Amino acid sequence: MTPAISIDGLAVVFDRFRALKGVSLEVQSGDSFGLVGESGSGKSTLLKAIAGLVPAASGTITVNGKTLGARRDKAFYREVQMVFQDPYGSLHPRQTVDRLLQEPLAIHGFADGEQRIQRALDEVGLGNGFRFRYAHQLSGGQRQRVAIARALILEPSILLLDEPTSALDASVQAEVLNLLEEVRRRRKLTFLMVSHDLAIITHMCERLMVMQSGEAVENLTASQLIGHRVTMDYTRNLLRASEGFVRT
Amino acid sequence: MSDATGTLLEVDDLRVDFPTRTGLVQAVRGVSFSLGRERLGIVGESGSGKSQTGRAIMGLTPPQALVSAKKLALDGIDLLAMPARQRRALRGKRIAMILQDPKYSLDPVMSIGRQIVETLRTHEKVSKGEARERALAMLEAVQIRDPARVFDLHPHEVSGGMGQRAMIAMMLIAGPELMIADEPTSALDVTVQLDVLGILDRLVSERGMGLIFISHDLRLVASFCDRVIVMYAGKVVEQLKASELREAQHPYTRGLLNCMPKIGYERHPLPVLDRKPEWAA
Amino acid sequence: MSIATVQTRRDWLLSDRPASRMQARLGRAYVAWRRFSANRLAFLGLLIIIALLVVAAFADVLAPYSPTVGDLKNARLLAPSSAHWFGTDDLGRDIYSRILFGSRWTLYVVTLVAIIAAPIGLVVGTVAGYAGGWTDAILMRITDIFLAFPKLILALAFVAALGPGIENAVLAIAITSWPPYARIARAETMTVRNSDYIKAVQLMGASPFRIVLRHIMPLCISSLIIRVTLDMAGIILTAAGLGFLGLGAQPPLPEWGTMIASGRRFVLDQWWVAGAPGFAILIVSLGFNLLGDGLRDALDPRSGDQ
Numbered sequence: 001m002t003p004a005i006s007i008d009g010l011a012v013v014f015d016r017f018r019a020l021k022g023v024s025l026e027v028q029s030g031d032s033f034g035l036v037g038e039s040g041s042g043k044s045t046l047l048k049a050i051a052g053l054v055p056a057a058s059g060t061i062t063v064n065g066k067t068l069g070a071r072r073d074k075a076f077y078r079e080v081q082m083v084f085q086d087p088y089g090s091l092h093p094r095q096t097v098d099r100l101l102q103e104p105l106a107i108h109g110f111a112d113g114e115q116r117i118q119r120a121l122d123e124v125g126l127g128n129g130f131r132f133r134y135a136h137q138l139s140g141g142q143r144q145r146v147a148i149a150r151a152l153i154l155e156p157s158i159l160l161l162d163e164p165t166s167a168l169d170a171s172v173q174a175e176v177l178n179l180l181e182e183v184r185r186r187r188k189l190t191f192l193m194v195s196h197d198l199a200i201i202t203h204m205c206e207r208l209m210v211m212q213s214g215e216a217v218e219n220l221t222a223s224q225l226i227g228h229r230v231t232m233d234y235t236r237n238l239l240r241a242s243e244g245f246v247r248t
Numbered sequence: 249m250s251d252a253t254g255t256l257l258e259v260d261d262l263r264v265d266f267p268t269r270t271g272l273v274q275a276v277r278g279v280s281f282s283l284g285r286e287r288l289g290i291v292g293e294s295g296s297g298k299s300q301t302g303r304a305i306m307g308l309t310p311p312q313a314l315v316s317a318k319k320l321a322l323d324g325i326d327l328l329a330m331p332a333r334q335r336r337a338l339r340g341k342r343i344a345m346i347l348q349d350p351k352y353s354l355d356p357v358m359s360i361g362r363q364i365v366e367t368l369r370t371h372e373k374v375s376k377g378e379a380r381e382r383a384l385a386m387l388e389a390v391q392i393r394d395p396a397r398v399f400d401l402h403p404h405e406v407s408g409g410m411g412q413r414a415m416i417a418m419m420l421i422a423g424p425e426l427m428i429a430d431e432p433t434s435a436l437d438v439t440v441q442l443d444v445l446g447i448l449d450r451l452v453s454e455r456g457m458g459l460i461f462i463s464h465d466l467r468l469v470a471s472f473c474d475r476v477i478v479m480y481a482g483k484v485v486e487q488l489k490a491s492e493l494r495e496a497q498h499p500y501t502r503g504l505l506n507c508m509p510k511i512g513y514e515r516h517p518l519p520v521l522d523r524k525p526e527w528a529a
Numbered sequence: 530m531s532i533a534t535v536q537t538r539r540d541w542l543l544s545d546r547p548a549s550r551m552q553a554r555l556g557r558a559y560v561a562w563r564r565f566s567a568n569r570l571a572f573l574g575l576l577i578i579i580a581l582l583v584v585a586a587f588a589d590v591l592a593p594y595s596p597t598v599g600d601l602k603n604a605r606l607l608a609p610s611s612a613h614w615f616g617t618d619d620l621g622r623d624i625y626s627r628i629l630f631g632s633r634w635t636l637y638v639v640t641l642v643a644i645i646a647a648p649i650g651l652v653v654g655t656v657a658g659y660a661g662g663w664t665d666a667i668l669m670r671i672t673d674i675f676l677a678f679p680k681l682i683l684a685l686a687f688v689a690a691l692g693p694g695i696e697n698a699v700l701a702i703a704i705t706s707w708p709p710y711a712r713i714a715r716a717e718t719m720t721v722r723n724s725d726y727i728k729a730v731q732l733m734g735a736s737p738f739r740i741v742l743r744h745i746m747p748l749c750i751s752s753l754i755i756r757v758t759l760d761m762a763g764i765i766l767t768a769a770g771l772g773f774l775g776l777g778a779q780p781p782l783p784e785w786g787t788m789i790a791s792g793r794r795f796v797l798d799q800w801w802v803a804g805a806p807g808f809a810i811l812i813v814s815l816g817f818n819l820l821g822d823g824l825r826d827a828l829d830p831r832s833g834d835q
Contacts, residue, residue, distance in 0.1 A: 038437035039408075051732055077734040090725035094747050096553050103743075104733040129546045132553040137545055140294075150729065169293035169464065171521035174507035178517035196438065203509035203518070226512045241438040242511065244471035245445050 002065040004029040004158055004190040005050065010059035012045050019045040021214040022059065027207075029064075029157070032184065032191040034205035034222075036198060036238065042214040043194045044085075047160045050192070051082050063158065074108065081151035082160040086167050087143035091135035097121070097146050098131045104154050120149040124179060141172035145179065152183060159184075161193040165200065177204060198242045202226055210235045256458040257283040257305070257426055260319035264300045264309060275300040275313075277482035283426070287452065287459045289473035289490065291466050291504075297482040298462050302428045305460070306345050307335050322426065341371045344419035346448075348431040350411030354403040360414045361387075361399030364421055371422040386417040390447050409440035413447065420451055427452065430462045445472055466493070466504050478504075481528035500527055564827040571823020577816025585632040594623035596630040596783040606799045615805040618792065620781075624805050627783035631806065634784040635813060638699050638768040639761050645703035647757050650710020655741050655749060657711070658718025669715070675708040680763075681770055688776040695784065698777035702767050706760065713756055717749040751828035758821035762814030769810055785810050 005027040012020040020042045027033040035043040048054045050061055052072040061068045064079060084090040091100060101120060105113040121127060124145040135143060144164060151159060164180065165173040181204065184191055195201050201208050202222045210217040210232070218232045230236055264276040276297040281288070292298040304315045307327065320327045322342065327335065339345075347353045355363055364383040368374060374382070380399075387395035390413040403411055412432065419427065429448065433441040449472065452459045463469050469476055470493045478486040478501045486498040496502050503521035543560070547553035566572055584591060594613075599605075599621030607617040615624035657668040675683070680702075687701035721727060722745070730744050765785075771777035772786025780787060785806040792803030 038439065053728055053731065072734070074734040077732060082729070082732050084725040084729065086725060090729055092726040092730075092744060096547075096550065098550060098553075103730060103735070107733050107735050107739070132547040132550055133545070134553070134557070147729070154733070170466070170504055171293065171507050171523075174509075174518040174520050177509065178520065181516060197509075199509040199511050202511050203514075237439050239511075241442050244467050245442060245449075246471065247449065 001029065003027060003062075004031070004064060005033075005192060006062040007046075007050070008060045008062075010046070010049060010061060011057045012042070012049050012054055013057040014054075019054075019214055020049065023211070023214070023216050024059075025209055025216070025219070027190060027192055029190055030188055031207065032193065032205040034201035034208035035192070035194045035211060036196065036201050036208055037211035037217075038196060038238075040213060041211040043211050044162055045214075046211075047082065047162050047192065047194055051080065051160055052076070077156075078108065078154050079156050080158045080160065081154060081156040082162065083144070083147050083151050083164045085163040087140045087147060088135075088167070090147050091138075091143055093135055096132045096134055097126075097138075100146065100150055101153055104150065108154060116153055120153045123152065123183065124149040139172075140168050141175060144168065144172075144176050148176075148179065148183070152187070155187075156189075158190045158192065161191060163195055164193070166195070166197070173200075180204070198225065198238055210238065255282045255284055256323060257460075258319055258321045259283075259301075259305065260317060262301065262304060262317040262320060263315070264297070264304050265314040265316075266310075267312060267314070274482055276304065279479070279482075279484055281477055281484065281487065283458045283460065285456050285458050286475060287449075287461060287473040289469035289476040290460060290462045290479060291464065291469050291476055292479035293464060293504075295481070296479040298464075298479050299430055301479070302345070302430050302460060302462050306343060306428055307339065308345070337371075340367060340419075340424065341422050342424050343426045343428065344422070344424040346412070346415055346419055346427070346429040346432045349435045350408065350415045351403065353415060354411060354418075356403055359400050359402055360406070360418075364414070364418045367418050368421045383417070383421065386421050387414070389420075389451065390414070390417045391443070392417075407440075408436050409444060412436060412444050416444070416448060416451070420455070423455070424457065426458045426460070428460045428462070431464070432461075433468075434463070434465070441468075466501075467508065483528070485527060498527075499524070561827045565823050568823045568826055570819045571826070574816045574819025574821075574823060577812060578820055581632055581636065581813055581816065584629055585636045588629045588633060592623075592626035592629045594626040596622065596627045597781045598622070606795065606802070608799075609801055616799070616801040618788075618802045619795065624788075624801065627788060628785070628805060628809050631783040631785045631788065631809070632813075634695065634778060634782065635765055635768070635810075638695070638702070639764055639817075641699045642703045642706060642764050643757050643761070645700075646707040647710055647753055649703075650707040650712075651714050651746060651749060651753055653707070654711035654714025654716075655718045655745050658715040659722055659737065659741050659745060661722075665715075668711070672708045672711045675705065676712075678705075680705045681767055684767060684771060685774070685776065688771060693776045693779060695778040695782065698768055698771045701771070702764055706764065709760075710753055710756060713752055714749045717752055718745050721745060721748055751824075755821055755825045755828060758817055758824055761817035761821070765810055765814055765817075 003026045008024050009022045010020055010024070011018065011022050023042070023046060035046060037043045045054060049056050055070065063076065068076065098117065101117045102113055105116060110116060117131065118128065121131060126142065126145050126149070130138070130142065138146065161180070165176050168176060177200065183189065191204070193201065193204055202225055205222055207219070207221050208225065209219050212234055217234050218230065220230060224230065225239070228239065230239065259282065260280045262276055262279045263274070266273040266275060279301055290298045290301060300309065303309045305320065309315055315328065317328060354360070361383055364386060365379045368379045368382060384395045384399060387398055392398050392410065392413055398406065398410065398414065406414065432448065433444050436444060461469060461473055470490045473490045476488055476490050476493060477484050478498065480500050486496060486501050488496060493505065496505065506519045507521055509518060541552065542556045544552065544556060547556055599617065601621045604617045604621040606619055607613055609616045613623050613625065615628065617623055653668050653672065657665040683705045684701040687704060688697050691697040691700065727740060727744060730740055768777055769786025769789065772784045773790040775790065778784030778787045780791060788806040789803045796803045
């Protein structure tokens with residue numbers, strides 16, 4: 001079986017700054033894979049490189065058996081979609097939810113737009129009452145649901161999630177995480193999820209990679225992490241930090 | 249940690265209202281608590297009024313806001329009756345505040361050292377040389393390894409963690425008795441976050457200050473503070489000892505604790521918060 | 530009863546849950562209108578512009594005399610009176626009638642300039658801002674060349690080359706007034722280009738053309754409308770200036786600038802000949818300025834959407 005995402009020696013350079021220094025990973029189809037690290041670790045850059053939002057300096061990215069070139073074609077975007085971190089910045093301020101969801105359908109020439117929009121809104125638990133609202137009439141959690149609906153409407157097989165809940169309140173975060181798990185189960189999606197929060201990654205993902213300053217630190221399964229069976233000091237530090245403050 | 253030294257801050261029925269085009273928005277609706285020389289956490293989600301409570305104590309609410317309280321007193325001095333000039337003098341001298349992102353609260357065109365020196369010299373009459381000495385000592389106290397070098401750096405030249413340490417140094421230089429920290433570590437990486445909290449913790453207990461720690465992170469507050477106030481929709485729904493957080497009574501507090509994913513506890517789906525209208529009543 | 534219907538119609542417009550595309554759009558327009566009409570001066574500006582439109586549309590009905598044919602024998606340079614409200618000029622024509630008809634030319638100039646200049650500026654600015662790199666550099670250097678000359682001087686040069694006449698004046702003004710719009714559109718584009726919502730559209734496989742046309746331009750349009758409205762006064766003055774210098778509308782066309790030019794010979798003794806069209810220019814310019822200020826408050830995307 002071909003892996004959903006396979007990355008080999010990927011490097012990304014911004015004006016001499018090496019954001020990614022040759023990272024390799026493999027995500028099996030239907031898996032949920034987590035990328036953990038602190039700011040500057042290159043975890044978001046990795047997602048953006050897959051999506052084609054930043055150019056790769058070297059290395060190869062293969063999605064569903066197809067090695068990607070510098071340009072992504074329309075077929076690629078039918079396979080891979082992304083949910084961004086900031087729900088306040090990822091929705092166009094002058095478009096209604098309806099218009100936002102129609103755009104991908106128009107670009108890819110779907111005829112049954114009406115039904116698809118209805119279904120997408122129902123799937124993310126918003127229903128028709130939200131269809132003609134503007135972004136400013138929605139709460140943070142609702143915005144993120146719209147962003148998920150927009151990503152799902154093209155029926156991709158791979159979802160890239162860039163800290164999808166870090167800007168949300170804890171209770172809303174739980175709702176959005178549940179929603180993501182549900183759509184993944186129903187649609188048999190492959191997730192590649194970035195987070196700085198180990199608890200979220202172990203909750204959402206079966207396997208994960210710890211990253212630090214543009215390099216992979218180690219690859220783990222969620223159960224290894226839960227059982228503290230880690231080999232690198234950096235990962236151990238992250239684990240300890242995630243347990244809260246300890247007075248010395 | 250005890251509040252044996254007595255009450256430092258007394259807040260009784262604090263209200264903050266914002267008049268808007270569509271009517272009055274009540275951000276804080278009758279918050280009461282008292283603070284000794286201890287670490288008090290204020291926890292709540294966005295819109296709970298926790299930040300506005302901190303700002304009202306500090307006297308930093310936006311000009312259109314209406315602040316009222318039956319009592320808002322620092323060490324027995326009524327803060328609301330005080331003329332604006334005196335209140336300003338009090339800020340930094342006796343009450344200090346740390347904000348979330350040092351990038352926005354430090355002056356970008358002034359070196360870190362000069363900002364600390366200026367803060368000290370507005371509150372105390374000290375010579376330039378002495379002020380510099382004390383600023384360097386303060387930078388050392390917040391565990392900056394090379395204080396003399398950092399002294400001459402500008403805020404954009406340091407990392408987030410370093411910036412927040414500099415901010416703490418600046419806020420503590422005049423020796424305030426009360427420190428209000430509004431999400432002081434939310435913009436920082438987890439490992440840096442703990443270093444900064446460690447520094448804050450040590451300084452607060454060494455100097456016998458009172459600390460109000462405002463955060464959305466219940467777990468962090470529970471592990472850091474002595475006492476926790478939980479706010480919802482502008483009101484206090486529960487006040488309890490941090491060590492007894494597990495035994496919280498209010499369904500909102502319990503829901504907040506429950507809905508966070510925890511390492512080693514598999515729950516699919518996560519329990520979600522079922523908000524009851526009577527909580528906000 | 531009627532209060533109740535008004536109330537419900539308002540609620541329908543302000544609804545947080547619009548049920549159709551149209552309701553959402555109307556609701557948005559209504560919020561902007563409320564913000565606009567709360568500003569009294571802006572409202573006055575709107576009234577002035579509406580009055581200008583009405584006058585231009587019904588000039589033949591409203592004007593008591595012909596704008597071009599005067600009574601040379603009996604009515605030369607008469608002072609304002611009940612027969613001739615603003616007096617008459619040196620050819621015995623009624624100035625009031627000429628001003629009413631002149632409003633048509635003013636509107637003609639202003640509308641044409643806006644229709645030509647604003648889209649050029651919008652396209653140049655958004656394309657330069659979105660494409661970046663060489664495209665941006667070349668387009669912006671061209672813009673800079675146009676900006677380097679004072680507007681009136683450049684317009685003068687164009688009219689001198691094209692020949693006098695109101696069409697050429699319009700063309701000259703349009704050619705000289707798009708660069709600021711391009712700058713505004715570019716600045717606006719640069720701020721939204723890297724936002725997540727534009728990235729999201731890129732990730733749907735949208736072509737750059739589609740992104741600029743359907744996602745970036747709508748964001749630039751409101752600041753452009755504001756700027757164009759505020760520039761209207763300047764356009765009227767430039768047109769009047771060209772007319773005054775004899776390079777715009779040619780006599781006997783009742784264009785306000787040309788009227789001032791022909792009245793300047795008698796400005797000391799028969800002040801109304803030049804004064805009346807001058808006053809008309811003043812009022813209309815003021816109207817556009819007030820309207821533009823009001824639109825800025827009502828449409829400014831940065832002022833929040835509440």
